[in-house]
Amino acid sequence: MQGNEACALGAVAAGCRFFAFYPITPAGEIAEKMSQLLPRARGVYIQMEDEIAAIGSVIGASWTGLKAMTATSGPGFSLMQENIGYAVMTETPCVIVDVQRAGPSTGIVSAPMQGDVVQARHGSHGEYDIIALAPSSAQEMFDLTIRAFNLAEQYRTPVIVLADETVGHMREEVIIPEEDSLTITNRKASSNAEEAALGFLSPSVAPMPIFGKGFAAHVTGSSHDEHGMRQASAPEAIDKIVRTINQKIASHTGQISSIEKVMMEDADIALVAYGSCARTAEYVVRKARKKGIRVGLVRPIGLWPFPARDMEEALKLVKRVIVLENNLGQLFPEIERAVPDDAEAIFLAPEILATLHRPDYVMKHVTQEAR
């Protein structure tokens, strides 16, 4: 199965019942699949007039209690940024899948690149924190889409699935578990007027005052208090918002952003890679091990909030760290900070950006560092 199709299946399995889209490559197959799957689940597939409308309608649908998602690629992701900030500000759970392609601008529509990593973190204006997951297989397009919904529901926040063209378009075996065996998280909704009156800004995530229940919820992207009421001129109000919505994510980094370690037990050299780059990295690790080189892979699965502590722990015994990204080093500064003082971090882009790292090119660097 294709990665993009697996993403759609994961979304529906997670309970997604609203999907809005504006056509863009290489995310199109997600929409095709959703348009087939949703009507049977009595869910809405709608093609909006642009990506701004797609994310806007997703946020609107989320306030009626539905799990909602949109999918796009770089240009559309740029257009969505203002409303992603709105979803952060109003604590609206939703999922945005960005199947990254080569940019800036229109770039190359069907070439893999990881150019939106920093945009995912900081693309909308203002001070905020965000969750972004990076699948590296078709299986993870399924698994992490479900996880994205679970995190969105748990923390009442938009979650980004930061896929890339390779992962979206690759075909490989995907195991779809029985429905009963999936872990599905549903948001806490306000159950009475008292709860609904405190519908925002709880460090432990306030229950959501869903529309149509008689709570007269007030939802605004302006600075507001825990009742949702506008506090448009009090610095104390925006201070509380920024600290609360950042803290509810940052204080759970360990639970949100996991890392995978491959053959790291005795490794002198660590490759750090995520998304499609991690596939090449793992291949090289296994091949180098056969040559007796003590190399391992550390793969951040959650990129944001950056799992700094786990990364430090994973890298604490290595002498060399080679970071593979299909860009000019967007996550590299975060990883470099986690490298021990007596070790060295090297950044390695593919020889030609928007192509995958060639295994023998990576192997050459690994062999060099092993000397």
Next chain:
Amino acid sequence: MAHPLAKYIRKGAQPHTHCSGCGNGIIAQSFLRAVDEVGIGKQKIVCVAGIGCSGWIPSPFFDVDTLHVTHGRPIAFATGVKLGNPELEVVVFTGDGDASAIGGNHLIHAARRNIGIKVICVNNMIYGMTGGEVAPTTPRGTKTTTTPFGNLERPFDLSKLVIAAGGTYVARWTTYHVARLVASMKKALTRDSFAFLEVLSHCPVHYGRSIGITDPVQMIRWFQKQSVTIEKAREMSEQDISGKFVVGEFVDVEAPELTRLYAELFEAANRDTN
């Protein structure tokens, strides 16, 4: 004695934030009267507000679910709310800049889709909240804070725009035509289909200053004097209509409403699989 519409006002939301003499108060009261007379329960209403003075009509003053969103996007958000729960009466409060400049795309597509949201567009022919800048609806020649030598561009006729996009209910009134405005709002609220209500509203602070009428009552009188009904306008020459505000109910037709079509799709999709 409480005002008969007080039950629709959110507790603690007052005092309001509109400039003195603003047309928003007339529109707010007209809407609440329409809601009250039609008898829609408060818990069924969701008001979606854009950015600009018009957004502050429902937000936070109406005691209903309110989604106050990003500039230009209330119709897009409202589309998600209505599709998410078609039982809700979803009403958009938007301004002329919000609906036709930054958000023009969403307006025409909502009309084309015939999704059953009701759009109340408060057209004051200027950007009020940000300081009286020229709008896509500002008449040619008008001096605003950003057209000190007079506006060079032609204004949008918003109702015509929505009619061309397929709007099934389109009406325009001014803040002078309160009784007719309430009647049109009631009609919009009792129909399934998309509705667009353009309300020319007096902004004595900014537009009034631009045209030299800063007294709100005088502005309403000016609306009265400058308005002609669509019925009358049909018999007038183009020259005579120039500079007038044509008001009335322009379109009132039924067409399949989008959320109903979805409901049919869901039935069909599940019949096929059984």
